[in-house]
Amino acid sequence: MVRMPPSDSIADALFRHRFENLVSEMGTMLQRSAISTNVKERADFSCALLDENGDLVANAPHIPVHLGALGLCVREVRKTIEFRPGDMVITNHPGFGGSHLPDVTMISPVFDGENSAPVAFVANRAHHAEIGGITPGSMPPRAKNLAEEGVVITPVYLFEKGESRFPEIESLLSGDPFPTRNPADNLADLNAQAAANRRGDAILTGLIDEHGTETVRHHLAHLGRLSQSALADHLAETGFESGSAVEKLDDGTEIHVTISANSGRITIDFTGTAAVHPGNLNATPAIIRSAVLYVLRLWTGCELPLNEGLLRDVEIILPDGCFLNPDFPGDPENCPAVVGGNVETSQRVVDTLIRALGFQAASQGTMNNFIFGNERFGYYETIGGGAGAGPDYPGASGLHTHMTNTAITDPEILEHRYPVRLREFSIRKKSGGDGKFPGGDGLVREVEFLETLSVSLLTQHRVEAPFGIRGGEPGTCGRQTLTRASTGQTEDLAGIVEFSAEPGDVLRIETPGGGGWG
Numbered sequence: 026m027v028r029m030p031p032s033d034s035i036a037d038a039l040f041r042h043r044f045e046n047l048v049s050e051m052g053t054m055l056q057r058s059a060i061s062t063n064v065k066e067r068a069d070f071s072c073a074l075l076d077e078n079g080d081l082v083a084n085a086p087h088i089p090v091h092l093g094a095l096g097l098c099v100r101e102v103r104k105t106i107e108f109r110p111g112d113m114v115i116t117n118h119p120g121f122g123g124s125h126l127p128d129v130t131m132i133s134p135v136f137d138g139e140n141s142a143p144v145a146f147v148a149n150r151a152h153h154a155e156i157g158g159i160t161p162g163s164m165p166p167r168a169k170n171l172a173e174e175g176v177v178i179t180p181v182y183l184f185e186k187g188e189s190r191f192p193e194i195e196s197l198l199s200g201d202p203f204p205t206r207n208p209a210d211n212l213a214d215l216n217a218q219a220a221a222n223r224r225g226d227a228i229l230t231g232l233i234d235e236h237g238t239e240t241v242r243h244h245l246a247h248l249g250r251l252s253q254s255a256l257a258d259h260l261a262e263t264g265f266e267s268g269s270a271v272e273k274l275d276d277g278t279e280i281h282v283t284i285s286a287n288s289g290r291i292t293i294d295f296t297g298t299a300a301v302h303p304g305n306l307n308a309t310p311a312i313i314r315s316a317v318l319y320v321l322r323l324w325t326g327c328e329l330p331l332n333e334g335l336l337r338d339v340e341i342i343l344p345d346g347c348f349l350n351p352d353f354p355g356d357p358e359n360c361p362a363v364v365g366g367n368v369e370t371s372q373r374v375v376d377t378l379i380r381a382l383g384f385q386a387a388s389q390g391t392m393n394n395f396i397f398g399n400e401r402f403g404y405y406e407t408i409g410g411g412a413g414a415g416p417d418y419p420g421a422s423g424l425h426t427h428m429t430n431t432a433i434t435d436p437e438i439l440e441h442r443y444p445v446r447l448r449e450f451s452i453r454k455k456s457g458g459d460g461k462f463p464g465g466d467g468l469v470r471e472v473e474f475l476e477t478l479s480v481s482l483l484t485q486h487r488v489e490a491p492f493g494i495r496g497g498e499p500g501t502c503g504r505q506t507l508t509r510a511s512t513g514q515t516e517d518l519a520g521i522v523e524f525s526a527e528p529g530d531v532l533r534i535e536t537p538g539g540g541g542w543g
Contacts, residue, residue, distance in 0.1 A: 040232075040244035044083035045330060047147075047228045048072045051221040052085045055149060058217035061210045063154040063405055066438055069431045070151035072221060074229070075099055076245045077144055081333045083248060089331065090124060090371045090428035091150040093315025096333050098122025098130050099146050102180045108134035108143055111187030113219055115194070116180040117156070119171070119360070120353030122311040124367035126175040127152045127163050127405070129215070131183065133222040135229050137238045144238055145245060147225035149218050154396075154405040155207045157198070161398025161479050162405050163205075164364045166523045168305050171353075171360035176201040183219065191215075207402050249334030255327035256335050257289050270380035271297075272373055275488040275520050278302060278348065280370075280377045293317055293378070294342040295349055301361055302348040304521070305483075308366035308374070310341075313349050316371050317341055319428065320378040323385075349374070365521065368392045368407070369485045371428045379413075380492060386413035386464055386540030387491035388426035391503065393536050394483040397445070397474070397526070404443050407431055411457045411465035411500050411539035413491065420465030420539035423452050444475040453501075453535050460497030460541025467503065467536035474526040486537040487520035497541030505534045 051072035059065045071087035079099035084092045101122040106114055116122075117129045130150045134143035156163045157175035168174045176198055182190045195212060198205045205211055233241050259265075269283040281297030301307060314336070321335050343350035349370070351361045369391060376390045389410030396405050407429050412420035425431060436447045449471035457464035474480075482505060490499035505522075508515040510529025518524075526532070 037244060037247050041248060043232060044074055044248070045085070047225055048074050048083055048085040050228060051147065051149060051225040052087060054224040055151065055217050055221035058220045060213040061154055062434055062438065062442060064151050064214055064217065066434050067406060067431045070149060071095070072149040072225065073147070074225065075146040075148060077142065077242065079103060079146060080249060081331070082245050083330045083332060086430065088430050089319040090312060090315050090367060091128065092331050093318040094122055094124055094311035095130065095148050095150060097311045097314055099132055099148060102132055106180050109186055110136050111184060112182060113184040113222060114180050115178060115183045115215070117178045118180070119309045119363050121180055124309065124312055125364040126158070126177060127154065127156050128367065129153055129178065129218070131218040131222055133226055135226050137233050139238070144233065144242065145229060147222050147229065149221050151214055151218055152405070153211055153214060155205055155398065155403035156211065157201050157203045157205045159203055160481055160523060161206060162396030162403035162481060164394060164396050164405065164481055164483055166305065166481050166483060166521045168362040168364065169303070170358050170362055172357035173203065174305070174362055174364050175203060176205060177357045183215065206398070206400060248330065248332055249337070252329050252332050252334030253337045255325045255329060256321060256338060259325040260286055260289060260291070268381040268383060270377050272377040272380065273489050274306060274373055275485055278306065280374060282377050282381050284381045290338045290340065292340045292342065295347065296342060296344055298344065298347040298349055300346055300348060301351045305362035305365040306348065306370050307351045307361040307363045308349045308370040309363060310343055310350055312367055312371050313343060313374060314341065316374040316378065316428065320375055320382070324382055365483045368394050369483055373485055375427045383494065385415045386420070386458065386494040386497050386542050387500065388413040388420065388539045389467060389486060389500065389503070389537040390491050391485040391537060392429045393503065393534060395534060396481040397478045399478055406434055408433065408468055408470050408534060408536050410467040410503070410536035413539040414460055414462035414464050414497060414542035416542060417462070419462045420457055422457065422466040423468045424465060444478065446473040446475060448473050448531065453538065456501040456538030458491070458493045458498035458500045458538060458541035460493055461543030462541065464491070464493070464497070464500045464539030464541045467501070467538045469533065469535050471531060471533045473531045474528060476528055478526045479523070480526045480532065481523045482518065482521065484520040491537050491540045493540035493542065495543045497543055500538035500540050503535055503537040505532065507532050
């Protein structure tokens with residue numbers, strides 16, 4: 026049940042909608058200005074408004090795994106860079122609140138002309154489908170360290186006091202040991218990200234000019250208080266005391282969580298979780314914070330924008346050295362690989378949290394990342410699947426679930442711009458788990474390659490099935506097969522794999538179904 030939040034006044038409601046319109050306008054500007062398929066067509070980006078402390082206040086309904094991390098990113102960047110009027114700072118570094126290297130974050134302070142400190146911040150995060158690394162598409166399945174995944178951008182000015190630093194950024198993108206294969210698209214999308222931040226700055230500055238700094242600050246703070254109250258009310262209504270769960274990645278790596286409530290506060294403890302992953306499934310505290318924020322937002326069922334007020338009475342315990350909280354020393358070659366942590370581990374953390382709280386069956390629990398390219402370009406997409414069923418509803422079919430919320434490239438655009446042919450895109454019938462309320466069905470996406478390409482897949486729930494709940498059956502695991510044109514033989518592929526495709530080869534991806542309820 027969706028519950029409407031209490032509101033102190035009509036003014037509170039009006040400002041809430043003004044803030045939500047601001048971030049929506051940013052998103053529209055970014056998508057219309059971008060050149061890459063990934064941003065323009067798939068909408069793989071997020072925009073947010075943050076208060077003077079760098080706490081997330083409002084967002085457009087973009088990508089949850091991006092949004093929950095932006096506050097931590099702004100706060101970490103502020104520790105190293107002083108923000109002044111006209112500044113824009115970019116980073117993709119996981120140690121500064123980043124997620125994985127393709128996700129480039131742009132942060133702009135908003136000033137009122139009277140105070141030396143920012144009144145607020147606007148920020149966006151966009152996935153660059155090519156940012157270097159050892160394979161096209163910058164999501165290498167076999168990467169063992171951060172340097173192999175692409176160009177690492179520690180917080181740096183894109184604009185400093187209004188002066189462009191684009192030449193320095195271009196040199197950084199092209200001069201890395203594993204440089205980007207398409208710097209023109211990177212620079213064009215960075216310009217689009219800058220335009221989005223300027224749009225957000227202009228709207229918020231207009232609100233400040235019209236209503237005054239303190240009024241705007243009051244209403245920014247009010248949204249956080251509403252979310253804090255929503256969680257407290259939900260705890261009181263449900264009487265929740267504790268829950269725990271263990272989920273395994275397909276390679277057996279375990280995620281442990283224990284959730285307990287006491288005196289209106291929640292502790293979410295990941296003690297027992299496995300150590301640093303030898304591959305690329307390491308996550309970051311920013312990603313875990315995103316997952317926790319998202320799941321609590323689902324659990325409370327309150328009609329509020331995703332904001333960090335929900336976390337004011339929440340303690341997250343992440344043991345040092347686990348694969349959800351690895352160390353990031355200065356040299357990228359000594360940092361763990363993380364590209365799968367953002368897209369896959371984030372989904373499995375959501376699975377684990379939902380299981381501990383017990384309010385829904387598992388959804389497909391993966392983004393089914395499909396990447397291909399060559400020395401000229403990288404293409405990236407995520408593929409939907411089945412949603413988990415709940416206490417009074419079946420799961421939806423063929424849907425992007427939980428931490429992702431992108432579109433998928435239209436067949437005409439995919440075939441026009443890239444050397445592939447889409448042979449099938451359909452619902453994977455009967456893949457959802459049975460139950461009083463059945464889980465949603467997954468999808469089938471079958472692609473024929475028209476020239477020699479490097480192909481990568483990063484997926485989960487190919488071994489461990491999405492769980493059902495209250496007696497509901499689990500969803501069907503996903504699978505992928507490759508049929509070679511040269512032999513006509515079909516082979517099953519691992520969930521995380523890299524291979525070379527030749528003209529006429531056909532890749533078939535079948536995504537997981539959601540679990541059933543009851």
